[in-house]
Amino acid sequence: MAKTYRNLWPQVISWDNLLLAYQRCRRRKRYKSRATQFEHLGLDQLLQLQHELSEETWQPGNYHHFRITDPKPRLISAAPFRDRVVHHAIVNVLEPIFEPKFIFDSYACRKEKGTHRAIKRAQSLLRQFPWYLKTDIVKFFPSVDHEIMMSVLASVIKDPSLNRLLNQVIHSGTDIHKDESSPFWFPGDSLLDAARPKGLPIGNLTSQFFANVLLNPVDHFIKETLRIPGYVRYADDLLLFGHSKAELWEIAERLENRFAEHRLRLHPQKTHVRPSHSGVLFLGMRVWADQKRLSQQAIRRFNRRRRKLQWQFANGEIDCNAVSTSITAWSSWAADANSSQIRKTLMRKFRLKRVSKQHRAKDK
DSSP: OOOOBOOOHHHHHOHHHHHHHHHHHHTOGGGHHHHHHHHTTTHHHHHHHHHHHHTTOOOOOOOEEEEEOSSSOEEEEEOOHHHHHHHHHHHHHHHHHHGGGSOTTBOTTOTTOSHHHHHHHHHHHHHHOSEEEEEEBTTHHHHOBHHHHHHHHHTTBOOHHHHHHHHHHHHTTTTTTTTTSOOOOOTTOOHHHHTOOBOOOTTOHHHHHHHHHHHHHHHHIIIIISOOSEEEEETTEEEEEESOHHHHHHHHHHHHHHHHTTTOOBOGGGOEEEEGGGOEEETTEEEOSSOEEEOHHHHHHHHHHHHHHHHHHHTTSSOHHHHHHHHHHHHHHHTTSSOHHHHHHHHHTOOOOOOOHHHHHHHO
16 A cells, blocks of 8 residues: 655745745746845745635635747746745655655756756667657646546645645646647546646646646556566657567557546547657657757747747846856757757858847837
8 A cells, every 4th residue: 555644734834935935936037026025025925825714714826828839839827936935845745755655757947857868768769779759748737637636646745735735736726728728538527527637837836736637546556567678658648668569569558548548539630659769759859879959840949939039138128147047958968969060051040139129219
């Protein structure tokens, strides 16, 4: 029987944990203005938040929504800053409990993991196995079933107050993705089953963490029941390696049935079995056994980023430091591939020029 945890609530709402959560949330420059607003009343804001949590009167605030197209069109939902402090407080306590339960080859949103290590592991497995199965989950975050998500968490966490808070955070995402998730009937569904609330807000720290918790039983099914020695998962992107094409298609069918237990589906157009010598497109790179190259999609994404940075700089929205930070981050990622020539070509197109205040005034 799996170990369960009780009496975690005092840890979650302790002053030290909330202060740490606030500090970690504040480090994210993207939310600096919201942090400044929260700080305006000093520690009184944090004390008020602690009081609401301890009295179990805290309620999630309204999300701010915006769309991105990189790497694919997605709706991002940003919670109010004080709610993000709550999210960090939860993860601070739950991460040490769940992290040892995760398999080694799960790479998203974990310390000392990330895209570089996932790609390196995939390349190593391409050398060892002649075939691979690549797949992902149809609209993963919009499709996460709230009842199933809570049942996976509650199988380990037996603290009623904490489970109530987890339920609030999960249900705060209800209807955010209602226009994105297509209705789908699983075998044996009733009308009530099909209408069950679902969807995790993309943008919440808790959503990234909950994704790993939800998919961890599937990871163990792949490793221990299907006994797949070569496996890499980054969020909802899955790579499985095997010795024959027929074997991997059979595994795909069993995997589809296992995901259906979580009311999730494999993407039929993105599920394929191919020989390892043909390479695999994974996390923005085309990976072979002996080399890695930037994908055409990654190059297009960089060009979009370049044009946006140039426009923001020209109009005085960002400074040179912001441009440098963004470009350095991309270059660091791209340098992991055999990409020196293409990076030089791309950088030659990068020119920064300020538009005069008079021109900006005329445009307005």
